[in-house]
Amino acid sequence: MGQLDGKIALVTAGGGGIGQATAWLLAERGASVIAADIDAAGLDETVRHSPAPDRLSTIVADATTLQGAQSAVAAAKAKFGGLSILVNVVGGSKPGKTVVDLTPEEWDGWVRLNLTSAFLMCKAALPVMAASGGGSIVNISSGASECLTTSPPWSPSCPATTEHS
Numbered sequence: 001m002g003q004l005d006g007k008i009a010l011v012t013a014g015g016g017g018i019g020q021a022t023a024w025l026l027a028e029r030g031a032s033v034i035a036a037d038i039d040a041a042g043l044d045e046t047v048r049h050s051p052a053p054d055r056l057s058t059i060v061a062d063a064t065t066l067q068g069a070q071s072a073v074a075a076a077k078a079k080f081g082g083l084s085i086l087v088n089v090v091g092g093s094k095p096g097k098t099v100v101d102l103t104p105e106e107w108d109g110w111v112r113l114n115l116t117s118a119f120l121m122c123k124a125a126l127p128v129m130a131a132s133g134g135g136s137i138v139n140i141s142s143g144a145s146e147c148l149t150t151s152p153p154w155s156p157s158c159p160a161t162t163e164h165s
């Protein structure tokens, strides 16, 4: 019997990297999993190499839009009947720019990818999760938010943020 038998999980960025590995692990441990990503080919690979393909479904959805978040949650409900685990993996950074170099548009894009996506996913998921009897939300972040690296500049402790001040 699996540790997560009967659980229904939704994993963003499930078409590659950490999200893909998370989707595989949750399915291996017995959960029914929806992997959501903007990369359809990556999602195909997630299913193809899954240790439990019968418990793994996918949806192409953009976690940085409310519509994408809602469609991912709706897919979990339609396919498996509810939601008990949400893993927000979408995020990332591109090193190399300081606050001085970064444009406001780029800043907004990174905040949307790293922060707003988790908000939108939680907003869409919480009512369904509550109706399913409760659950767990795991937000994946980066160690870059804590350590003294030169990027990303939206890290509060980052020297690149303050070196021009």
Ligand SMILES: NC(=O)c1ccc[n+]([C@@H]2O[C@H](COP(=O)([O-])OP(=O)(O)OC[C@H]3O[C@@H](n4cnc5c(N)ncnc54)[C@H](O)[C@@H]3O)[C@@H](O)[C@H]2O)c1
Pocket (backbone or CB within 6 Å): 012, 013, 014, 015, 016, 017, 018, 019, 036, 037, 038, 039, 042, 061, 062, 063, 064, 089, 090, 091, 092, 093, 140, 141, 142, 143
């Ligand atoms: N790679 C690392 O060493 C590392 C370390 C610590 C934390 N993290 C964090 O883990 C998370 C994932 O990192 P990764 O290295 O696996 O990333 P990755 O770049 O390998 O994978 C990102 C996946 O997210 C998908 N994606 C991108 N934008 C999306 C969107 N708007 N909606 C849905 N899917 C989208 C991509 O298609 C891709 O499949 C990030 O938040 C990152 O900050 C990564």
